[in-house]
Amino acid sequence: ISQHAIQRCSQWRCYASASSAGLSQDKITERVMTVIKLFEKISAEKLTIESHFMKELGLDSLDHVELLMAIEDEFGFEIPDQDAEKLNKPSDIIKYLCEKMEVDYK
Amino acid sequence: MSSAGGTLIRQAVKEAKPVFSATSEDARRRVLNLYRAWFRQLPYIIREYDVPLTLPMCRRKLRENFEKYRQVNDIRVIDLLVAKGQMELVETAHMWKQKTHVMDYFKQTVTPKPTDFLGKFFDGKEP
Numbered sequence: 001i002s003q004h005a006i007q008r009c010s011q012w013r014c015y016a017s018a019s020s021a022g023l024s025q026d027k028i029t030e031r032v033m034t035v036i037k038l039f040e041k042i043s044a045e046k047l048t049i050e051s052h053f054m055k056e057l058g059l060d061s062l063d064h065v066e067l068l069m070a071i072e073d074e075f076g077f078e079i080p081d082q083d084a085e086k087l088n089k090p091s092d093i094i095k096y097l098c099e100k101m102e103v104d105y106k
Numbered sequence: 107m108s109s110a111g112g113t114l115i116r117q118a119v120k121e122a123k124p125v126f127s128a129t130s131e132d133a134r135r136r137v138l139n140l141y142r143a144w145f146r147q148l149p150y151i152i153r154e155y156d157v158p159l160t161l162p163m164c165r166r167k168l169r170e171n172f173e174k175y176r177q178v179n180d181i182r183v184i185d186l187l188v189a190k191g192q193m194e195l196v197e198t199a200h201m202w203k204q205k206t207h208v209m210d211y212f213k214q215t216v217t218p219k220p221t222d223f224l225g226k227f228f229d230g231k232e233p
Contacts, residue, residue, distance in 0.1 A: 061134075061138065062138075062141055062169060062172060065138050065141055065142055065145075066145065069142060069145060069146070081135050081138070081139070
């Protein structure tokens with residue numbers, strides 16, 4: 001009986017580390033830039049990693065919200081409001097995602 | 107005399123009691139969260155109500171409804187608009203509405219005035 005109980009009670013908790021999931025800063029960068037390029041309100045020529053969404057790419061706040069929602073859907077977790085306000089460039093987004101997913105940011 | 111008048115004037119100018127949000131930052135967050143909630147609900151609305159709409163059409167309509175109130179700056183008015191939008195979202199999401207209510211968002215409310223001669227004639231205006 002005790003054997004049975006031990007087998008039933010044992011829980012395996014695996015926290016996947018970022019490296020095991022195959023994430024690196026380059027992969028994150030690639031995914032983020034793909035998502036942003038698919039956004040039709042942004043012209044691909046003006047887009048660089050440092051281009052500001054509102055000032056250079058001409059997005060307004062609702063467009064910014066839509067873009068962040070696309071990134072939330074891509075990476076699978078919610079970005080809270082106070083963090084979302086600060087993410088104004090693709091490089092900010094990449095840095096934030098690296099911090100959240102515990103990938104080394106260079 | 108003048109001091110009594112002064113205190114009366116100071117009492118008369120009070121701050122309006124806030125509805126939900128105290129600052130415009132708060133109100134902005136509420137608006138953006140409402141937009142997010144509607145945006146996420148749109149695919150389910152299309153599927154559940156079986157409306158003859160596409161997702162881009164719905165998104166444009168959502169954006170249009172938000173742009174209608176872009177110029178509003180009064181925090182209490184913004185809060186009330188957000189509350190009304192939230193109520194609409196709850197009613198739509200719970201399926202308390204019907205297909206016609208959802209299609210009502212796409213109803214034209216202003217009939218365009220006729221410009222050509224026949225249009226004006228049928229309308230009763232003298233040319």
